[in-house]
Amino acid sequence: MNTVNYYRHGNSWIHLPIIFLITFIVYCWSAPRTVVLEDDGLFILAAYFNGIAHPPGYPLYTLLAHVSTWLPFGSVAYRVHMLSGLFAALACVSLWIIAFRLFQERTPAYAASLGFGFSMTFWSQSIISEVYTLNVLLISMIFINCLLLIENRDNQYFRRRLNLLFLLYGLALSNHWPLLVLSTPMFIALLWPKISIVVKGALRSVPYLIIGLLPYIWMVVRSNMDVEISFYGPIENWHDFWFYISRQGYKEIDISPSAGWTDKLYFISFSFAETAKQFGPVGLVLLLSGFIYQFYILKKNIILALVLGYLGSTVFLICLLGFDYDLFNRTVFRVYPLIAWFCASIWLGMGVIVISKICIHLGRGRIEKIIPVLGFTLLASVTTFASNLPENYRSNDYWAQSYARTILDSLPSDAVLFLFSDVNVGSIGYLNSVEGYRKDVKLYHSTGQVFKNRLYRPFKVDFNQVKSKIRGFINSTSLPIYYTDELMHEYGKEYYGLYSKVLPGKQNNFILAVMNPALQEYWASIVSNKRPYDSWERIHYQSIMADGCRLLSFIHEYTDGNAGNSTELNRLRNSLCDNLQGIYIQLDYEIQKERPDWNRIDQLIKKAKTRLHESRGKVETALLDYYKGEVFYRKGNYQGATLAHQQSLNIWNHPDNPSHSKIKRGIPEL
Numbered sequence: 097m098n099t100v101n102y103y104r105h106g107n108s109w110i111h112l113p114i115i116f117l118i119t120f121i122v123y124c125w126s127a128p129r130t131v132v133l134e135d136d137g138l139f140i141l142a143a144y145f146n147g148i149a150h151p152p153g154y155p156l157y158t159l160l161a162h163v164s165t166w167l168p169f170g171s172v173a174y175r176v177h178m179l180s181g182l183f184a185a186l187a188c189v190s191l192w193i194i195a196f197r198l199f200q201e202r203t204p205a206y207a208a209s210l211g212f213g214f215s216m217t218f219w220s221q222s223i224i225s226e227v228y229t230l231n232v233l234l235i236s237m238i239f240i241n242c243l244l245l246i247e248n249r250d251n252q253y254f255r256r257r258l259n260l261l262f263l264l265y266g267l268a269l270s271n272h273w274p275l276l277v278l279s280t281p282m283f284i285a286l287l288w289p290k291i292s293i294v295v296k297g298a299l300r301s302v303p304y305l306i307i308g309l310l311p312y313i314w315m316v317v318r319s320n321m322d323v324e325i326s327f328y329g330p331i332e333n334w335h336d337f338w339f340y341i342s343r344q345g346y347k348e349i350d351i352s353p354s355a356g357w358t359d360k361l362y363f364i365s366f367s368f369a370e371t372a373k374q375f376g377p378v379g380l381v382l383l384l385s386g387f388i389y390q391f392y393i394l395k396k397n398i399i400l401a402l403v404l405g406y407l408g409s410t411v412f413l414i415c416l417l418g419f420d421y422d423l424f425n426r427t428v429f430r431v432y433p434l435i436a437w438f439c440a441s442i443w444l445g446m447g448v449i450v451i452s453k454i455c456i457h458l459g460r461g462r463i464e465k466i467i468p469v470l471g472f473t474l475l476a477s478v479t480t481f482a483s484n485l486p487e488n489y490r491s492n493d494y495w496a497q498s499y500a501r502t503i504l505d506s507l508p509s510d511a512v513l514f515l516f517s518d519v520n521v522g523s524i525g526y527l528n529s530v531e532g533y534r535k536d537v538k539l540y541h542s543t544g545q546v547f548k549n550r551l552y553r554p555f556k557v558d559f560n561q562v563k564s565k566i567r568g569f570i571n572s573t574s575l576p577i578y579y580t581d582e583l584m585h586e587y588g589k590e591y592y593g594l595y596s597k598v599l600p601g602k603q604n605n606f607i608l609a610v611m612n613p614a615l616q617e618y619w620a621s622i623v624s625n626k627r628p629y630d631s632w633e634r635i636h637y638q639s640i641m642a643d644g645c646r647l648l649s650f651i652h653e654y655t656d657g658n659a660g661n662s663t664e665l666n667r668l669r670n671s672l673c674d675n676l677q678g679i680y681i682q683l684d685y686e687i688q689k690e691r692p693d694w695n696r697i698d699q700l701i702k703k704a705k706t707r708l709h710e711s712r713g714k715v716e717t718a719l720l721d722y723y724k725g726e727v728f729y730r731k732g733n734y735q736g737a738t739l740a741h742q743q744s745l746n747i748w749n750h751p752d753n754p755s756h757s758k759i760k761r762g763i764p765e766l
Contacts, residue, residue, distance in 0.1 A: 115213075129173070136522060137496070141526060143176050146158070151328075184229040190236035210481075211375050239282075315331070345554070500524045515541055520580045587604060611648070619644040649682060687727065
């Protein structure tokens with residue numbers, strides 16, 4: 097079928113705006129109206145100030161997102177969320193075109209397109225500020241061009257299509273190059289019937305590839321304009337540029353010293369399980385049926401392309417990464433295989449065809465073909481939508497905004513606040529720098545990232561220089577200085593649970609625990625309301641609970657009189673500590689006592705065993721054996737202590753595991 101006939105055949109073009117409107121309306125309806133977690137706040141900050149996002153920079157997305165902030169309605173966050181929805185809806189349109197070209201049937205193409213559009217993970221990325229929907233759109237457009245290239249015999253048309261292919265490839269590299277590279281074997285398989293012609297003509301198309309890469313030049317230029325948001329600061333030379341786009345600053349995140357091949361195998365199993373969850377139970381049956389049916393109706397190069405596309409962002413990527421298999425890293429990883437779910441949705445569409453044929457055959461020809469095809473298409477689309485709606489309807493999601501407001505409202509006038517984690521930088525940074533909330537509070541990053549008012553350039557100073565810069569800043573200002581998570585300083589602190597205040601006049605070992613009324617009210621509301629549904633918010637929820645437990649436990653243990661033992665605070669402490677992290681915090685205090693309550697410690701250890709399912713990572717699982725080892729050691733059972741600490745290392749063999757130092761201290765009786 098030639099190109100002209102394809103677009104005119106049966107007025108197929110009319111289906112494209114239908115797909116677009118259905119998906120785009122759903123995304124706009126379900127998108128959060130304000131900032132949320134994940135990388136949402138960081139990308140909105142970079143977009144609003146036309147700045148530089150975190151490595152590898154995503155310059156194409158940042159430029160387009162900056163334009164979206166000019167829209168005259170909604171919050172800045174919602175405007176950027178709508179852009180992700182726009183890319184996602186266009187990706188669904190592209191998928192319909194691909195499916196129709198492969199099936200030559202319109203209705204099953206709807207099943208593929210809407211099934212993918214409402215799949216669990218793709219939908220979640222279509223309603224927040226993220227780069228993945230643009231990545232899927234560009235890859236789907238490359239896929240279409242590959243199909244058109246291998247089907248067309250007109251040399252002039254082939255040249256134009258090849259130029260467009262290289263341009264799209266360059267643009268995709270400017271958005272998310274790692275996932276594009278992993279998808280490249282899929283394109284090679286698609287083009288295989290004409291690969292020799294493509295290779296011969298590739299050199300003449302290289303200028304179009306370079307045009308697609310121009311956003312990286314803009315990223316370098318923009319980084320040297322003293323822009324408000326620039327993750328590492330100016331990119332001054334080739335070393336800086338390569339360091340940035342190759343993500344060398346994330347080495348410790350991408351490759352964990354405690355991860356091994358067992359973790360990779362678990363992640364491969366996890367990726368298959370995630371495939372099963374994307375489209376709901378009906379979609380899974382259709383997907384598996386379509387996967388088998390493809391071997392009967394598709395050409396070998398297309399079958400190979402779909403399989404390689406699925407494996408690229410699942411098995412191939414897992415082999416390259418060194419993630420520990422735990423809750424936190426599973427949450428990080430779950431968005432990477434979107435191209436795998438893209439390929440799986442094509443199999444889902446083919447599943448509609450084969451299951452419909454089976455129904456027609458069983459009906460002995462008395463069933464009209466359109467009835468089962470339309471029925472299974474509607475069933476797959478509606479059940480996928482219904483299965484994933486609870487997690488992805490987030491128009492009333494104010495979790496991150498509430499957290500950020502609480503932090504900012506609890507600070508005094510003209511305070512300085514150092515942020516560290518992405519959660520804090522994204523949510524608090526958005527509210528303060530974009531929405532202008534509590535502009536009297538000045539934000540800094542503890543490690544010199546993101547904000548232009550950095551005290552030093554990250555990765556360009558040594559440990560002593562960092563200490564000197566921070567010490568100089570503290571000594572040069574009379575403003576109150578607060579920090580979340582951590583700040584490298586040599587002074588005492590007031591500890592508020594969610595943040596601390598620097599006390600320049602006190603020694604490093606001085607800690608004063610303080611319960612701020614605004615924070616107390618926030619924690620009380622957290623424990624009285626339902627846990628959040630979003631996976632990132634659940635992790636943050638656990639962290640906030642642990643912070644409150646740690647503060648109130650400190651007050652309870654070290655404050656004399658009624659201040660730390662009021663009925664209200666005790667009740668709140670019991671609620672905040674009723675989780676795995678809270679149990680560990682209580683174990684810490686009990687074991688460190690001069691005369692520990694061994695019965696209470698035994699009860700806490702038994703309770704921790706029953707709550708291990710709450711562990712966010714290997715570290716929290718390994719901590720149980722660490723505490724067992726410390727109990728054995730305090731009781732004089734040095735052999736048992738060594739075995740317990742060794743078991744902790746078997747679970748999490750990482751340099752940060754405290755069991756390393758405990759084993760090195762030796763066994764006194766030997």
